[in-house]
Amino acid sequence: MKLSKYYLPTLKETPTDAELESHKLMLKAGMIRKVTAGVYSYLPLGFKVLKKVEEIVREEMNRAGAQEIKLPIIQPAKLWQESGRWGDFGPEMFKLSDRKENLFALGPTHEEIITDLVRNELNSYKDLPLTLYQINDKFRDEIRPRHGVMRSREFLMKDAYSFHTSQESLDETYQDMYDAYGRVFDRLGLDWVAVEAPSGLMGGGYSQEFMALADEGAEEIVVCSKCDYASNVEIAKYQTSSNEEKTDLKKTKEVATPGKETIDAVSNYLDIPSWKIVKTFIYRTDEGLVAALVGGDDDLEEMKLINHLGTPKVEMVSTESEIKEITGADFGSIGPVGLDIPIYADLDIKSLTNFTVGANKTGYHLKNVNWEKDIPNAKFINLRKVKRGDRCHNCGTKLDFHRSIEVGQLFQLGKKYSDSLEGKYQDQQGELNSYIMGCYGIGISRLVPAIIQQNYDNQGIKWTNSVTPFSMALIVLDADVSKTRKLGNKLYKGLNKRGYDVLLDDRSSSPGVKFNDADLIGIPVKIIIGPRGLDEGIIEVETRTGEKSEIGIDSGKTETILDELEQAISKPEAGTNTPV
RNA sequence: CGGGGAGUGGCGCAGCCUGGUAGCGCACCUGCUUUGGGAGCAGGGGGCCGCUGGUUCAAAUCCAGUCUCCCCGACCA
Structure with a gap:
């Protein structure tokens, strides 16, 4: 992509209504723009990153055996009334009516729709288990949208639903999803932890949340440093004190x-x-x-x-x-x-x-x-909130407190929806049973700021290789001068041919603007073609982490230069940003 | 829902107190000069001053209402 043609409106000044660093950076880097409270447009750069995250999630869901579908955003009130959640979700739901005054909601989640789909089609134990998923926009009228796309009212989510004849089968799929989630967050380069979680409005039983660690995160969690216990504070277990007082009972x-x-x-x-x-x-x-x-x-x-x-x-x-x-x-x-x-x-x-x-x-x-x-x-x-100094209920070690961003959640729903919506199959004996269900969400649009929140510095974003919008920035200084421009174009074509997604900065702006933009939008590698370097017979390679190297161009052979460039950027430290 | 703050070119802001033809910086357009960490000069385009009503000869400015946005809180026993 040639930057001179790319719609990338970066900002020098930070918009005043942004609080969180990831929010500021997404605005400054020209990734998103606000339309109204909690509703955002994605510009090319932001959309590109979003799609990369989405694709990683899709790959791992497919690998785990889930099948992709697409469910409607507009959902009839009838189904929600049937499940009893029309009232439970209440003001959180965007509601609308059609010309005949029928009530609808913009889907905040899709348990009702999917159960309805499956109950009409799936009648035999032979067809179970089944796992379906979609990647779709969700709508929730949050009390207080916050921090850009971190907590917005329209957001992109992957939601998967599984149907089973037994708890054992659910356990198996649940574990498959757990493993898939781990692979997703590892590939995204996140520093994450899975914690026990309340199941809230989804209802049902066992649930875990996947948390990206971040000091500014909205969720507080406790983690045992010795055993593997980790939990959302809202349901955290701890050793209760049992110091019996030996005193006489006095008169009230x-x-x-x-x-x-x-x-x-x-x-x-x-x-x-x-x-x-x-x-x-x-x-x-x-x-x-x-x-x-x-x-x-x-x-x-x-x-x-x-x-x-x-x-x-x-x-x-x-x-x-x-x-x-x-x-x-x-x-x-x-x-x-x-x-x-x-x-x-x-x-x-x-x-x-x-x-x-x-x-x-x-x-x-x-x-x-x-x-x-x-x-x-x-x-x-157990009623009180966990507090500093509390000890792990498993092993007695002092619990650590962390703040984090919730990026995914697994639920064992059991029969909540299949019972209320009459989702039943026939078993081997010919008897009707409700499906046992699980549901599994990943906040795709939230993942983008979560990744940024873990990977930035004063200059801007530092993308991990798996989601970087461009693999490198080819910066041509003095771009109006034919010497640098010619070489830049040659290398640009060559790198594209070799499969790299290159951002060519061919603008006629001054060097500082180009360096700062490349750093701000977080491209892992800068390749600098400037008159000073050409005089010395070199072009420069600089990683986002600050490592510099030079490549000789005296041979004049494009393929040779490209070979050397490829070698320089494939060094393990170049362009990577391994999280802790 | 409660409290605080703010709505003035795309962005960041001043002007409002004390009413009198709307301004600055960035960005944008044209020209010339510039090019190694956010260049210079000259010229230029763009604003229903959130909306509605009122006061007044005259309202961005004063008054009333209303909408929107941001921040904090959503507790106390």
Whole structure:
């Protein structure tokens, strides 16, 4: 490609609305442009990289035995109502209607559509297992789109779905997908880790997320450095403390705590350590109200409550009037004693004795509360958020915390969709069974900023060889002068013939512009043809990582120069950017 | 949903307080000179000042409403 003809509007100044480095760089490098909040156009450079990522994903999915299909973006509301997710997804879905006022959604995911497809065609156990996938645009009306195409409302995703007659068969395909994902992310040069994950709105059972490590990532994960345990913090397991207190149970006492509404305030006022005060949260669930209790120093992890209750949604009761109606007190004084609703308490506070809780009477707390005597109906489950210092539940090693970008997820869906949508096959005995399903996503458009986030410097992007938009930049200085221009064109043609995808910078701009653009857009190798070099009988090769070499051109034979060039850029360090 | 900020040529911004014919830098076009890490000179094109209404002889500027975008938060028990 000749740069003089290429639509590459690079920016010198950073657009002010970009926060994250990958977002800034994609704008500056002329890869994307914003159309409206969370919606982007891809320009030639960005689209080229996107397609390279897409192709790697496609190759590995095909290798894993999945078959590519394409499902519609427009989906009838009917199917979503059938699965019960029309309401669950709610405002996340872009909805529209046709001229007959039928309701539709722009697909945020495709479980309904694929189950519908398969249930009509696939009736025999002989046709299972089956894995289908597509690479298609998805639409989610995010609460807050962020960071360019990292979290956008229209995005490109690979989603695969598998259908099985048994858990064993699902396990097998799940493992195949896991392996395929590993190959994809390795080929992309990512520093990644797979973690246990909540299955959220997808429903179902076991799930893992693939995370690209990045300090600016939105997701927090814990990783054990000794064994192979790794998890999203939302469901992270850890060793619960079990230090039994050997003290006499004292008599419960109501104490005035006027205006003391926070744990810290109550702790200071009553001179009680904060870990001996128990926090109470009231949640509204599909099953009615529940109370959730954690230690004063701990945070409650909603996902753990959700998983335990098995309901897709819980909502904290958060208005003054409601809380007063339920507990009889204002925020700051609510507690579990005497509440006539199910009470779930964090395992870590099971061993507490003579602890303090709100009295359900504004301005008062109860001291010396004990489980059996005062809250006999409490059920103990893991409820609190994992925190620094927690130890691995497998091996007891201290857990490491990392931030990361979610780039893929595997789900074992089980029968959630096949049951609700009547997706059934006949088994050997002639009986009807629901398929057991899995689903597997990769955020293709998110992968591009994720890769950049792990590979950039002050000059710009540093592409890995597998996704670089061009294998090299052939920079012709003094391009209006025939000497350099002629040689540049010759080498350009020769390299193209040898199969390289070369960006020829034949613009008449000054050298600095060319060097900076090549570095900004992240091309792994620069080949520099300039008058100074020609006088010395050389052209220069410089990698994006800064290694320089020279090639003699005195022979005057193009093929010889090309041979030497090929040799120079095939050196292991040239143009590679091996991640840690 | 709550809080903060911003909407002025493609991009980055000034002008607004104190109303009086819309400006700067980059980018773009033409010409000449330039070419090893974002060149110089000269000339030039391009803006419903987010939108609607109001005040006024006169509104980018003042007032009201509205839309959009960005950032932070979405907790506290």
